[in-house]
Amino acid sequence: MIKSIKTTLGLATIIILSTMFITACSSQNPPLEKSGAQLWGENCVRCHNAPSPSAFSDNQWETVAMHMKIRANLNSSETAEIVEFLQMAN
Amino acid sequence: MKYITTLLITICVSVYGQDYSDLLKKIESSKPGDSQFLLRGYAHSGYEKRGEESSFVGGSFNPIFLWRQSDKLLFEAELELELEHGETALALEYANMAYELRDNLTVRVGMFLLPFGTFSERLHPRWINRLPSSPLGFGHDPIGPMRDMGIELRGNTKLGSRSLSYSLYSTNGPSLNDGEDHDLSEDEAGMLNYLNFEDNNSNKAIGGRLGIFPLASPALELGFSGQIAEVGNHETEYENTAANLYALDMSYVNNIIFLKGVVDLKGQLNQINVDDESYFSDEDSSSYSFLNQSQASYLQASFRPAYVRNSFVKNLEIVGRYSQIETPEGALWESNQSQYVVGLNYWLDWRTVLKIAYQVNESSAAGGHVEEDEHGDEGGDNAILIHWAFGF
Numbered sequence: 001m002i003k004s005i006k007t008t009l010g011l012a013t014i015i016i017l018s019t020m021f022i023t024a025c026s027s028q029n030p031p032l033e034k035s036g037a038q039l040w041g042e043n044c045v046r047c048h049n050a051p052s053p054s055a056f057s058d059n060q061w062e063t064v065a066m067h068m069k070i071r072a073n074l075n076s077s078e079t080a081e082i083v084e085f086l087q088m089a090n
Numbered sequence: 091m092k093y094i095t096t097l098l099i100t101i102c103v104s105v106y107g108q109d110y111s112d113l114l115k116k117i118e119s120s121k122p123g124d125s126q127f128l129l130r131g132y133a134h135s136g137y138e139k140r141g142e143e144s145s146f147v148g149g150s151f152n153p154i155f156l157w158r159q160s161d162k163l164l165f166e167a168e169l170e171l172e173l174e175h176g177e178t179a180l181a182l183e184y185a186n187m188a189y190e191l192r193d194n195l196t197v198r199v200g201m202f203l204l205p206f207g208t209f210s211e212r213l214h215p216r217w218i219n220r221l222p223s224s225p226l227g228f229g230h231d232p233i234g235p236m237r238d239m240g241i242e243l244r245g246n247t248k249l250g251s252r253s254l255s256y257s258l259y260s261t262n263g264p265s266l267n268d269g270e271d272h273d274l275s276e277d278e279a280g281m282l283n284y285l286n287f288e289d290n291n292s293n294k295a296i297g298g299r300l301g302i303f304p305l306a307s308p309a310l311e312l313g314f315s316g317q318i319a320e321v322g323n324h325e326t327e328y329e330n331t332a333a334n335l336y337a338l339d340m341s342y343v344n345n346i347i348f349l350k351g352v353v354d355l356k357g358q359l360n361q362i363n364v365d366d367e368s369y370f371s372d373e374d375s376s377s378y379s380f381l382n383q384s385q386a387s388y389l390q391a392s393f394r395p396a397y398v399r400n401s402f403v404k405n406l407e408i409v410g411r412y413s414q415i416e417t418p419e420g421a422l423w424e425s426n427q428s429q430y431v432v433g434l435n436y437w438l439d440w441r442t443v444l445k446i447a448y449q450v451n452e453s454s455a456a457g458g459h460v461e462e463d464e465h466g467d468e469g470g471d472n473a474i475l476i477h478w479a480f481g482f
Binding site: 042043045046047048049050051052055059060062063064066067069070071072073074075076077 | 158164188256437
């Protein structure tokens, strides 16, 4: 039982790792169609209420966004769009 | 298992060698003044009436320290300060460094909240949790890991307009209470201890989570997590005892126009399977064994009429949650409990909330593992909980 679970998990790991390789090494993501405001509206409400742009200064948004990018598995281009929107609207 | 751990580290170090040497250069050349520092965190306090007993509770706060060393390097740490049995307790919740290897891939090293389901990593902070209590099995003495020490790769990828997020980690992993360690309760033999910060064996846990966003917007996320580890103490008969842990989670958050509000659904199911072993009972000097499987799950729904005109009503939110916990039949910590909670919240701003909830507990077999409230009191009675939580 444990053996077969280990094999399955091993296989799953290999699949995940290869996906990571392919996606990490492939060229950039397709161009983003969504605006920073839309990305903010859709993503920043998933776990908690979305903070309004005026909640932080430009510098603070950079740090918060990096924190959230990691926590929420966002990619850099999406995060950059969101930061740009927040810094423009604060 | 060792192979996978080495592979994870090798990927970070060799395949991304370029970035790694960049990282070293950055660390060497960065001046303290280069980092952006942000101090945030959260606090809570409240009043609870459980059965005949009532008490003011909380007064705890969690500072969060963020150092953004460059646009690729972030250090995050959280402390928890609270009163425990009349003494001030200070705990390190997490402390880790994250480095962005690629646009969509980050490596983390240190102690981090585990992406085993979502409650621990995303939903447990007091200002985020929509109810004053944690679901059964997700608070103290959890059924499933909440944080650990190790290395993790995480990122996301796009499949057309859909996205997929992933995390893969290797950590010390849980340790098995084999009933022979005098620091742990003999009555809890067979239970996993997740605070295994100095590994009890050379085997490392491997785990991960895959998050799928089936819709074009990220409103709906379905998550699948797994972790496998040998959990027995080194050089004991339990050395090869293994544990397989699985979790399913879901999240749906969307604006419902005709209801003029936001609907938020969250849920998670944790399943823990530990190899069957026999344990020794000092009380009647005999061995006993049981099918060592535990389960905890919850489902929560909330609604906030955020788009109505009335400025008082738009800040109200109603919440309901069902949770259940089941630990092995035949273990000295056997239990089978369920809980219903309904709550009403008032949001003063996006991260400050007043929560009032009524909690009903049902228990059909309560052994050693009775879910406890934050002071370690047994939470068997129905309760009224009034909390105030504040993120900053």
